[in-house]
Amino acid sequence: MDLRHFRYFVAVAETLHFGRAAQQLHIAQPALSIQIKDLEEALGGKLFHRTSRKVELTAGGKLFYQEAKAALKAYEQAIKVGQSALKGELGVLRVGYSASVAYAGILGRIMHSFRQIRPEIKFELQEQDPYRLMEGVQNQAFDFGxxxxxSFDMSAQISVLRLESWAPRIVLSASHPLADCQRMTCGMLRQEGFVVYAGSEFDQGTSGIRQILSYEPEVVYKAADMMMVLSLVSAGVGISVVPSAIEFSLKQPGLVFRPLADFCDHIDISLAYRNDRNEPLMDQFIACVRDEVASHQYRDGKS
Incomplete structure (x- = not known):
């Protein structure tokens, strides 16, 4: 018994005529009769009452008709879903992101752009610290980070697409002795204690700051999220280094943000993904992100 038998049976059940059903199915009527007989033998009973003048479904045949029709519909739906999924029209994208990316609006902007072209796609989102994000992309727990x-050394399997670049900002309490200093240098901060964002046991929160300052910072507190970093700085516990986007998205009373006069580089915010995964949905998402980045730069007058 297979789906062919279901199709043959449904055709006869809906026409109640073996001749017309055979024409619809493009097979000979004797062959159709044999297939229906085989189906009845497999099920262990009669599906039709047949006379020389009419064909009727038995009570069991009526119940089997509903189930056979549902089975065929499910089969056809499965084919459609499979085809759409393989074309990248359906599916789920697992995206990990750092807190600053969400605060700055990058994540929402990218998702909005992709939903304009693929509204049926679902997103599974998870906030993580950068180290866990890099690990998740590597072991395929995330499709994208x-x-x-x-501050990462990327493996050959990982590709990155730069989305934006942010300048670092020193954030201090408004009551800090350096708060009125408009021109701040890395050397001026050597004696300062830092509040760092360390989102996991793998991340001590100092690698990025060390790269910016060119020396090992003295850590006075490790916070698990960016809001806590800012709250502790506002309370005078220490100072910190944050992306410039935080200045505008999470600015709080009692804080001042200062650029570093002797650090000219920027912090790249990137989309990371495995380049050895040949999946249409991922390819479409990457293409959409590239277009969004180009469009955003054009709107900002950076093209």
Missing amino acids: IFPAF
Whole structure:
């Protein structure tokens, strides 16, 4: 018994005429009769009452008709879903992101752009620290990671697409002795204690700051999220280094943000993904992100 038998039976059940059903199915009537007989033998009973003048479904045949029709519909739906999924028209994208990316609006902007062209796609989102994001992309727990990737050594399997570049900002309490200093240098901060964002046991929160300052910072507190970093700085516990986007998205009373006069580089915010995964949905998402980045730069007058 297979789906062919279901199709043959449904055709006869809906026409109640073996001749017309055979024409619809493009097979000979004797062959159709044999297939229906085989189906009845497999099921262990009669599906039709047949006379020389009419064909009727038995009570069991009526019940089997509903189930056979549902089975065929499910089969056809499965084919459609499979075809759409393989074309990248359906599916789920697992995206990990760092907190600063969400605060700055990058994540929402990218998702909005992709949903304009693929509204049926679902997103599974998870906020993580950059180290766990990099690990998740590597072991395929995430399809994509969006985070500041400037302090990572990428493996050959990982590709990155730069989305934006942010300048670092020193954030201090408004009551800090250096708060009125408009021109701040890395050397001026050597004696300062830092509040760092360390989102996991693998991340001590100092690698990015060390790269910016060119020396090992003295850590006075490790916070698990960016809001806590800012709250501790506002309370005078220490100072910190944050992306410039935080100045505008999470600015709080009692804080001042200062650029570093002797650090001219920027922090790249990147989309990371495995380049050895040949999946249409991922390819479409990458293409959409590239278009969004180009469009955003054009709107900002950077093209």
